[in-house]
Amino acid sequence: MTDVTGPPTPSPGTPRVLRAMNDRAALDLLLAHGPLSRTRIGKLTGLSKPTASQLLARLEAAGLVVATGTTEGRPGPNAQLYAVNARAAFAAGLDVNPQRILAAVADITGATVGEFELPTPGRRAEGGRRAGGVVQQVTDALEGAVKAAGLARGDVHRVVIGTPGAFDPSTGRLRYASHLPGWHSPALLDELAAVLPMPVEYENDVNLAAVAEQRLGAARGHDDFVLLWNEDGLGAALVIGGRLHRGFTGGAGEVGFLPVPGTPLVRQVVRANSGGFQELAGAQSVPRLARTLGIDTPEQPYAEVAAGLLARAAAGHGEDERLAGLLRQFAQRLATGLASVAAVLDPELIVLAGGVTAAGGEPLRALVQAELAELAASRPRLLIGEVQRHPVLRGALESALAATRDEVFDTSR
16 A cells, blocks of 8 residues: 655654754754854854754755855954845734734844735724625735735745734634724634635734743743733733743733722623723823823823823923822832732733833833832732834734744754
8 A cells, every 4th residue: 555644754863853953953043143154053053063064054955044254354264154044934923903904024034024004994884893804904914014025925934913802712703802893703714714825823912012022022031921011902911931821712811801999890891892900000091090180181092192191200290290190100000900910920020011101111110110019929020021113013923933933944844
């Protein structure tokens, strides 16, 4: 009987697998350090010069590395330098909110090579609760980024799409994001899979901001942390043992719904995409609090107004201590919700991210840290997020790139 299953999977410890492990180690070093010589790669991997030479020849033949020049300014002959071939593969990320879709394409090294923004505020009537309008938005946004990169859609190996809320793994429907029109059709994921030629993954937007901070920002080197996001909405990402914790329905971290005494009950406001902690410390709470302190300010747009007020307060532009009082009381509100999170998870680190908290900067962080020390038994360290430019989009790209590299860099296949 003819064997139609293909070649057997190599067993751990075989030369083929060991070569693939060395190949991946060298590729990761090139990603981390940039161009390296054969000698330097050998030293960093512990491989002999002949083995390092064979490895580089193998990777060059596979189109995964390219010669980029030679060393200069050192004694002796110049050495050939090698780098990861940036065009070996491409990945894409999308950041979706009710007003727009941001799309970007990155090469295998992580460099962004194309971006596109598609405004969507007028699409509510067009898309309604049907999938068709959203499918067109996604394909238009992705196509815009692909064209900006000078590529074709088929050049993209994988796409990660970040949205508010989460897609319930048992039903495929979006939950916890009633404010995102058109994304709640039960047919949406199937229709997107039918029109996009590459694997597509979906992730909560705050989770992707945490991915960006863990790979590139304040949470580098941390396996247990919480990211609190405060912008148009209030949410958290939970990283436990180095992995995102999503929960049974994808709702882990939806702390905006956390009941807080003195605020509306969750059952009264959950359909309005709000809850106790959201009412207490979300963006909409800042202008309301400002007016109680005698600071004349508009209420909307919430996030923009809140960020402006907190930035003024953090800069020390007080109006007879009123802005200082605003910053202090807002910090108390944030710490109230974070105390519950700390009591349950006992994280090593809490990262404050999103435009509202970023506007408060170090003065806000220090106040929240002091308040949390009074409220929580554990004492997690607080840091301001470092990925300031499109952190959700950057997290989507990092997530897509990680899976793409695992596929493309696996030379045992």
